[in-house]
Amino acid sequence: MNNIYFDHAATTSVDSRVFEAMKPYFCDDFGNSSSIHSFGQKAAEAVDKARDQVAKLLNCSIQEVVFTSGATEANNIAILGVLNRINGILPAYVTPYAKASGVKKTPAGRREPSTFTQVLVDKQYDKKVGHFITTKVEHPAVLEVYKKIEKMGHEVTFVEVDEKGVVKLDQLEAAIKDNTVLVSVMYANNEVGAVNPIKEIGRMIEKKKTARGADSLPLYFHTDAVQAINYLDTDVKELMVDFLAFSGHKVYGPKGIGVLYVRAGVKIDPLMQGGHQEWNLRPGTLNVPGIVGLGRAVELLQAEKAARVEHITTLKKALIEAIKQIDEVRIFSSENEGLPNVINVSFYRAEGESILMMLDMDGIAISTGSACSSGALEPSHVLMAMGIEKEWTHGSIRVSFGKDNTVTEVENFIEKIKPIVNRLREMAPEIR
Amino acid sequence: MQYSPKLIEHFRNPHNQGVIEDADAIGEKGNMKCGDIMKIYLKIGKRPFDSAQGDTKEDFIEDIKFETLGCAAAIATSSMLTDMAKGKTLDEALAIGKQDIVDELGGVPAPKFHCSVLAEAALKDAIEKYRAAK
Numbered sequence: 293m294n295n296i297y298f299d300h301a302a303t304t305s306v307d308s309r310v311f312e313a314m315k316p317y318f319c320d321d322f323g324n325s326s327s328i329h330s331f332g333q334k335a336a337e338a339v340d341k342a343r344d345q346v347a348k349l350l351n352c353s354i355q356e357v358v359f360t361s362g363a364t365e366a367n368n369i370a371i372l373g374v375l376n377r378i379n380g381i382l383p384a385y386v387t388p389y390a391k392a393s394g395v396k397k398t399p400a401g402r403r404e405p406s407t408f409t410q411v412l413v414d415k416q417y418d419k420k421v422g423h424f425i426t427t428k429v430e431h432p433a434v435l436e437v438y439k440k441i442e443k444m445g446h447e448v449t450f451v452e453v454d455e456k457g458v459v460k461l462d463q464l465e466a467a468i469k470d471n472t473v474l475v476s477v478m479y480a481n482n483e484v485g486a487v488n489p490i491k492e493i494g495r496m497i498e499k500k501k502t503a504r505g506a507d508s509l510p511l512y513f514h515t516d517a518v519q520a521i522n523y524l525d526t527d528v529k530e531l532m533v534d535f536l537a538f539s540g541h542k543v544y545g546p547k548g549i550g551v552l553y554v555r556a557g558v559k560i561d562p563l564m565q566g567g568h569q570e571w572n573l574r575p576g577t578l579n580v581p582g583i584v585g586l587g588r589a590v591e592l593l594q595a596e597k598a599a600r601v602e603h604i605t606t607l608k609k610a611l612i613e614a615i616k617q618i619d620e621v622r623i624f625s626s627e628n629e630g631l632p633n634v635i636n637v638s639f640y641r642a643e644g645e646s647i648l649m650m651l652d653m654d655g656i657a658i659s660t661g662s663a664c665s666s667g668a669l670e671p672s673h674v675l676m677a678m679g680i681e682k683e684w685t686h687g688s689i690r691v692s693f694g695k696d697n698t699v700t701e702v703e704n705f706i707e708k709i710k711p712i713v714n715r716l717r718e719m720a721p722e723i724r
Numbered sequence: 725m726q727y728s729p730k731l732i733e734h735f736r737n738p739h740n741q742g743v744i745e746d747a748d749a750i751g752e753k754g755n756m757k758c759g760d761i762m763k764i765y766l767k768i769g770k771r772p773f774d775s776a777q778g779d780t781k782e783d784f785i786e787d788i789k790f791e792t793l794g795c796a797a798a799i800a801t802s803s804m805l806t807d808m809a810k811g812k813t814l815d816e817a818l819a820i821g822k823q824d825i826v827d828e829l830g831g832v833p834a835p836k837f838h839c840s841v842l843a844e845a846a847l848k849d850a851i852e853k854y855r856a857a858k
Contacts (some may be wrong), residue, residue, distance in 0.1 A: 569753040643760070645795035649735060671759065686759040686793075719741055720793035721752070 296656045296701045299388055300542070300690035301519060302483050306585065307544035313588040325578045326569065328650030335580045341401050342587025347588045351527040351555050352537065358570045359583050363518045364433040366537035366552035367476075369574065370514045371424075371437045372440055373560030374474045375446070378422045378509070400709040422509070424448045425467050426476040427459045427595050428677040429483075434476050434516050435673075451477075455680050456626050465495065474512045479520035480538075483674040485625045485634030487524065490515050494532030510557040511559060520540055522593065523601050540582060544695070545589030549582030550584060598713040600695045607693045607702050612705040618713065622684055623685065624675065638680075638688040641723060642716040647689050650712040656705055659690045683723055727796060728830035735796040740806035749857070753851025755842050759793030762802055762846040768814075768854060784813045790846075795834035798843075804829050805843040814851050820844065835840045 317338060323331030325339045343354045350357070360366040370576075426438050428450045431434055442448040447469040452460050459477055468475065475497060480487045480488075497513045504511060514535035517526055521538040535558070541551040554560065554573065567575030593600075610633060620640035625631075638720055639647065644660035651658055671685040691705070725738030725766050727735075744765035751764040784806065792803040804825050809817045822840040826832050 298857075336756075460811065641793055643794050646735075646799060649732075649796045653736065682759055719791060719799065721761055721791040723761065723793070 293623060294569075296704060296712065298656060298658045298693060298697065298705065300694035301690065302659055303547065304324075304544045304694055305625045305696075306541075306546055306593060307589060307591060310545055310585045310588045314581045314585040317584050321580075323580075325580055326567075335578075337579055338584050342583045345587035346551055349526060349594050351529050353554055353556065355571065356528075356552055356556055358369060358474045358573050359578060359586075360537075360550045360570075360574055361417070361538035361548055361579070362550035363516065364550075365434045365539045365574075366539070366550045367431075367514075367516055368437055369552055369563055370554070370560070371434065371441070371474065371476060372563055374512055374674035375422070375424075375441060376561035377559055378473055379561075386698075392633060412512055422446055422473055423469055423472045424474050424476075425451060425464065425472055426452060427451045427464075427478065427488075428480055429453050429459075429486075429674045430458060430476065430478050431482055431518065433514055434478065438476070445639055451458075451679050453486070454679055455480050456629070457624070457674060459483045459488050459493075460491065461489065461496075461539070465496055466513075468649070469495070470504070471509055472511055473509055474514060476514040479515045479517040479526075480631050481635075481674060482634075483672055484636040484678070485519070486632035487520070487630050488511045488515075490531045490533065491525075498532050510559070519631060519634070521590075522597070523604075523694045528553055530557070540586035540589060542587075543589045543593055546582050546585040549579055549586045551586065563684070596695070603633055603695065604693045604697070607697055607699065608632050608635060610699055610702045611635055611691065613707045616709060623682075624678065624680065624688065628703075633693040634689055636675075637691070637692045637718075638684045638686075639713045642685060642687045642713045643720075644687050644689050646716050647687070647709070647712055650715070651708060654708045654712075656708060659692070660688060668683070725833040725835065727833065729802075729829045730828075731797065731800040731832060734803040734829065738799055738803035740789050740803065740810070741791070743791065744757045744787055744789050747789075748780065749850045749854035751757060751846045751848070751853060753842050753849055754836060754848040755794075758794075758838070760792070760798045760842055762794070762798065762842050763791040764806075764846045764850045765791075766801075766850045766854060770773075785809050785811060785817055793802035794837070794839065794842075797832050797839040801825050801840045801843040802831070802846075805840075805847060809847060814855070818848060818851055820847065842855055 321334045323335040325335040330592055343357045346357045347354045360369060417531060424438060424441060424446060426434060436449045451464045451467055455459055477488050477490065479490050494513055497511065501511045511532040515533050517536050517538045521543055534555045536553040537550065541547040562573050562575065564575050567579060569575050612623060615621055615623060615637055622638050624636040624638065625634055648658055648660050671682060672688065673690060675685040744767050747765040748768040749766045753760045766785060767787035768783050770781040771784055773780065773782050789807045790806050792799050792802040807818055808828060822844045825840045825843055
């Protein structure tokens, strides 16, 4: 059976050229890049090279590149790093209030909280210090962090998206207040491939920053670029972002490695303590083979990006044309806008996971955003935010192409999916 | 999350899938949470059985079919349930619980347990409707 992999938004294979680059750094050049001796220096050189490769892709300086364990950690460092920093600088802002309200007691069972935390647990505290903004359709690596921050007592605004899954710019702009410290907007959505106008948002935020003046709270702009990195412009100077996160395993690099771009001058506090690595932002011995692999992967990406985009766009067009021929289908991914590689489509009266399972039996791997896929019962938060009716979110599947997919594979997929959808519809009762 | 081989087999080749045109009762349940819908068709037969009161007849499930819109676990639990209910008296069929279905399938992943709840409820709905109509 010829296996077809159409789930590149979940992960990609490691490019054989990437693997070759990584190989020496396991058994031979295994040094700790922090060591002074020649073993260490060899590893350090390799890390420097990779950092340079990333800096070239992002058009930033090497001091602005922070290697992490992946995009989840990168996003966490950005968001919680800002929060921690605010916690640190805030006592100056809140002390008078804390004194006035006489908050001193530690809630039972909790360790001694900082002044700031103490203020947060005080129900009378007006939450106006440290306001955060994000969108309703973020990946859990961002969305869940904000839900946690919200539970901690901070004010978080979750901005809506339109029917295409693109953030509502007017709502976003209106949400920014004098005490907003961080705005997180994903570059491209992982479920439907909708692309947000990051450049435009970057400029809008820059204006707000300037208007605020020097003595105010910081205002930063963060984007999760995991899905965008392969296809869109990731020049951070153009985008005017303060943070940008992506991971190695979505760009034909290894798993367990990611990058957080942190613009020079941005002040955040690390989440972990333990070492000076990564400009004191991310302690821990560097994952040298992973870093080397990621560096090589983005080098290849930069050289091949245009060709990849062109090839994959052809696949998307072919798939969408063919899917339109099937009865009662809706395509949630924009045909001409959005990522070239993600197609989210729903078949009425055919459930997503059942389609996934049957395709898998035929040797085709796709993904689903439907209720029952990941163990969560709720329908996709992205499709719900786009205002899609429940009976349509139920049958949603996601096809995500990669650079090595072919038109023949797309034809094969179309041939297989038609009888599967028919069979599931035969099994299903009418929906009243 | 992993499915048992038996569950996958029931999903791949479901038993008693379809419609009974002249059904004596039709049960239907929808799961509002995940959107699955299950429909059970019953053909009730009568067969003699000995009792202290002498020869009499009892209702039993002569035929049962299902239609399900849902995930692999929803389809497999429907299939399993129809196998278990076929040939049983109505009281025996009512006694089939969600855990029995899950056990017969060799277990279902925890997030999919509600599928068996749905199957049990759809059958109960059909039997109750049959009895109410009598």
